[in-house]
Amino acid sequence: GAVVSQHPSRVICKSGTSVKIECRSLDFQATTMFWYRQFPKQSLMLMATSNEGSKATYEQGVEKDKFLINHASLTLSTLTVTSAHPEDSSFYICSVLRFGLRYSYNEQFFGPGTRLTVL
Amino acid sequence: KNEVEQSPQNLTAQEGEFITINCSYSVGISALHWLQQHPGGGIVSLFMLSSGKKKHGRLIATINIQEKHSSLHITASHPRDSAVYICAPEETSGSRLTFGEGTQLTVNP
Secondary structure: OOOEEEEOOEEEEOOOOOEEEEEEEOOOOOOEEEEEEEOOOOOOEEEEEEEOOOOOEEOOOOOOOOEEEEEEEOOEEEEEEOOOOHHHOEEEEEEEEEOOOOOOOOEEEEOOOEEEEEO | OOOEEEEOOEEEEEOOOOEEEEEEEOOOEEEEEEEEEOOOOOEEEEEEEOOEEEEEOOEEEEEEOOOOEEEEEEOOOOHHHOEEEEEEEEEOOOOOEOOOOOEEEEEEO
8 A cells, every 4th residue: 555654643742833844645646635634532633735736724613813724736735733732733744645546536545644742 | 524433442451351342433434454563562563454344364343334333353362462553544635544542462371
């Protein structure tokens, strides 16, 4: 299967600072990546769909000015949490979409996640 | 919006037992994913299926599109199977996933 990396795996920051999380597709070029957030004891929630070369599509309730997404290349998408607050502390996971090959439909490959703690 | 229900929420088993986790969803889908999340948080995709049945080692996944229901089975369960198992239907309209709440499986030696 494809390999997706995230960096950093864990980050602790002070309230008010910005944090950038990288998601890389190591095996193939991806025009579409997804960003998810998971609070403790809860399921994953889709935050936004990142499209290479165009603006990200955000889910309802997700502030696009607070969670900046940049899909700068076909192998890299970044999520920047701006002016982070303790309530932004969460587990952030990206996934990479590969269109159509083996099964004639799309496959998603998940990154290992980034645990953000805002003090 | 696709409503996803998984059962049970928590499951404790003895090593060697046969495990079944169920997933029901409310709207049409193009495929359904079963994911495994370990305590560290990393997610592994176990299966993606759109019909019938798939088997990988001790894991079996089935889906009934008409009944909007899928099951994940683990045969000869082992303590290393302890994890959260998540059902995630993929909407017909695209590749967005809707996630179930997950089933916490604990297999005791």
